Amino acid sequence: MLEVQRVGKRWKEFELRDVSFRIERREYFVLVGPSGAGKTLLLEIIAGIRRPDEGRIVIGGKDVTDLPPEERGVSYVPQSYALFPHMSVLDNITYGLRIRGMSRSEAEKKATGLVRTLGIEHLLNRKPHCISAGEQQRVALARALVVEPILILLDEPFANLDMRIKSRLMSEMKRWREELGFTALHVTHSFEEVMVLGDKLGVLLHGRLRRWGKIGDVISDPGDEDVAKFLGYENVLEGMAEDGCLRVGELNVILPFTVSGKVRVCFRPEDVLLSVERIDSSARNQFKGRITEMEDLGPLFRITVDLDNDIVVRSYVTKASVLEMGLREGSKVYVSIKASSLKVF
Amino acid sequence: MLEVQRVGKRWKEFELRDVSFRIERREYFVLVGPSGAGKTLLLEIIAGIRRPDEGRIVIGGKDVTDLPPEERGVSYVPQSYALFPHMSVLDNITYGLRIRGMSRSEAEKKATGLVRTLGIEHLLNRKPHCISAGEQQRVALARALVVEPILILLDEPFANLDMRIKSRLMSEMKRWREELGFTALHVTHSFEEVMVLGDKLGVLLHGRLRRWGKIGDVISDPGDEDVAKFLGYENVLEGMAEDGCLRVGELNVILPFTVSGKVRVCFRPEDVLLSVERIDSSARNQFKGRITEMEDLGPLFRITVDLDNDIVVRSYVTKASVLEMGLREGSKVYVSIKASSLKVF
Amino acid sequence: MGRRSLDTIFAALGSFLLVYITLPITSMILLQAGDLGSLESTLRDPEVISALENSVITATVTALLAIVLGVPLGYVLARKEFRGKDLVQGMVDVPIVIPHSVVGIALLTTFSSSILDNYLGIIAAMLFVSASFTVNAARDRFASIDERLEHVARTLGASKWRTFTTVTFPLSLPAILSGAIMTWARAISEVGALLVVAYYPKTAQILVLDYFEEFGLSASRPVAVLLVLMSLSVFVALRWSLARGSEGR
């Protein structure tokens, strides 16, 4: 679908170097990186707004590096959405269709379904500055999707929203995505968006794509320390939830909330308790495992425990505890995780 | 020293209502609140830049409500420091002395000690735009302190600094404060600054000072839910640290790092594990206590445990665990806290 | 202490200038209001009518030319980076600082008799002194438009031209019109260059001078008042529509 091949570009204070990755059809690729990493610049290069100094952009099998934006079939939703302020919401949405020569009535008819899916029927006659940020985001999405792009580029689509609207719109985005089946490249600095929305994850640090792949793969094997540090959440379990329980392989993880369907659960290494004997405590999730790696981090050890079925959990334990419990590689331990410390996406 | 009496003011989109508090001599008062709460407006009223609609400001026993800023003896360090761009660092620092009629050489002599304490001797001939943000902060502090103000007002003094410099400068601020003994009102939205620097804490939400007092008092008894939510860290212990151990009354808390002197330790309720029997695990800190309160938060219970000597610890526990362990008010329990989950200030 | 003295003194000094600017205009208009008869007879004077027509027509043509030629230049200055851009921007502002009589000499030196005493000459002189208002207004507005609006239009299938005609230009139109109205007002205010290049066909601003020199102050005043009322009403309309426009944002 999209292939970015060894792209390099210097522009203002930003620099991209040797960036390569692929997005497959109907995939939702989330690119994370701190501000200043060059995320927006990369989107602009893919959209055709800026030319790369080196490298190629291939979309749908066709090298588009030398094509202008209007011939690429890629929709772009910039940060803050860039709705046309002089047009109504409806004219914004149908702009791409009318520019292709479709009549106004035809264009409006074509947009109907999408408008309904996104729940913005009541806004069509308003001007963009008269609707809320959350509504603007949906209108921008409608405008980008109605032309049936090969790929949609989303630049920090949730950055302008306040916390409460953000989490609601994220789950709606997930639903729209399943319903409409578009291919997306979404850049953000928020790890939460990765967990909720992403199929694949790329990590862009200082203009270099340090790691990309399936989310679980990237998180459990970040490749290098910078990426690991940037990602933070070192424990991720993925499975099917039902009745407050998550099934991961043969494990049953008790969740703090009632959710169902495919979910991911994250927790921090410092929330994992190791013990030699089974303990009776408020930690609801207790699993047997074997220590496979112990890393000395100074005052703490980072201990990797293999549960059954290749499930790996990491824990931070103080040196004194390690000595007291006599932990070493190969030790059998119990892993306890308090359900209340789990983050569910 | 400073008394703010029932101050009210509407200005632009901000509004303060019925704000009253006191700061004693040599106290460091940290006022926290989210952005938009009116923190800067309150500082400007105390400095004399804006007149309150109602209420009085008393400084050093004198009602200064009707006095202009230059007659109040209060120094002000705005966010981003507002160094005079057309003056050298030295001229910035000595501005207040020279405006009082002191000769240049006298003023420079007077500033010497302060300049040395703050470690900015090497910057004196530079222009403000040629020094780093961290250096600018110190210069602004020197400019404000050299006139020996009754009170210094600090508006988000660490907001423009990146994370690493920030924590270093915070501990330096703590040292300067002990060395120079000034009285300060510091506003911020960062809870970390409260923990490192504050003697007293005030919480300003939506233009109202919801709670103020000694930090430990405010945190352990936030008064209402909004304040508690805003503060987040619900467990705070304060004591003397030595050899990786914190003595709080008769308790010994094992710390993840080697620190010494008077420190505060924070931890989140979800990091506290309760058990009926003593457990053998990687949690190094295990104390006996009695449940005094159980609050139903939906999927979780918020359980308050009294240890010996009035030390109170709060824990989040899932409903299922509460039932399984048969917890109720009055139950004797063991409280385990992983040393690695402690935050030390 | 007199701690409000700064404000007081500044308000006094500032007021002086305001009074100095408004007093002559208002006193001239008020004086004329006491003599509506001569204003009426002036309005029936065919020479005056034709001069006013000449002024309005040439200033309007100048404003239209400034749009056609100035808007593209404003766009290039706002959107493109090139060597010598500062120089080009400087050249745009040069006409403001050239003495008006010199403008006339320079134009006549360059284009000689082809612009002498004809409509083309009037418009040539007006365009020279007034085009920069439109160029700068268009440039400032183009520069303030979020480029991402254009980027989005491009990705939605619009060519550069379609993007300009459907997004950039409609968004800039109010600002460009404001600039063009300033150009119009500056054009109708020009005297010095016209005296050299095109004393004829006679424009109202020249006629005022003519009447003053031939018949004295009181004879020239009715025409002056008509001209100033015309300019001021255009200017007030401009301010008003600008204020409304900025509210709408």
Added chain:
Amino acid sequence: MGRRSLDTIFAALGSFLLVYITLPITSMILLQAGDLGSLESTLRDPEVISALENSVITATVTALLAIVLGVPLGYVLARKEFRGKDLVQGMVDVPIVIPHSVVGIALLTTFSSSILDNYLGIIAAMLFVSASFTVNAARDRFASIDERLEHVARTLGASKWRTFTTVTFPLSLPAILSGAIMTWARAISEVGALLVVAYYPKTAQILVLDYFEEFGLSASRPVAVLLVLMSLSVFVALRWSLARGSEGR
């Protein structure tokens, strides 16, 4: 496809205007450069020298007056909120749109013979048409200065006056000087109002017109070239110092 056509057409249209503005000035100067003799003899003509002196002196006095009166007004417009502020701002800009001959008639109507044909009259006309440049430059600069600088100065013990003289004014000085230089250039460019109010003492911009009417184009050109070189050098110096100043920030 011609997808670069927008850029090309815009560059072409924009260049036309640039050429139109620069060609007359340069061709006039170049033509004169071929006849240095007449330029030299003009420089020895006592009438020319005295006219140039008159122009420079009156324009300079005007610029100084604009600073004294315009800076306080700019400060009030930037820092104070009051009813009718928009109206006041509008009044400041009014002189730009008043036809120059009308300016003369209005001034003469108001101040009558006290300003007729004397230095005061020249300065009165110049101040009217050019003060707004200084007011607006000062206002924009004051508005852009972080008020917190003034707040800090106040808390450090400075009164309003001391704050203005030690912080606000020094920070604004470059911008105010730029505005004053624009006022100077606009003052020296004025012709229409001077023709009504103060034909004498003769200024260079009037002398150009005089020579043109009495002796024709080629006789007026040397004076015109001298005047334009003077204006342009001031303008270039202004641009240069502005560019340097903004680098320094």
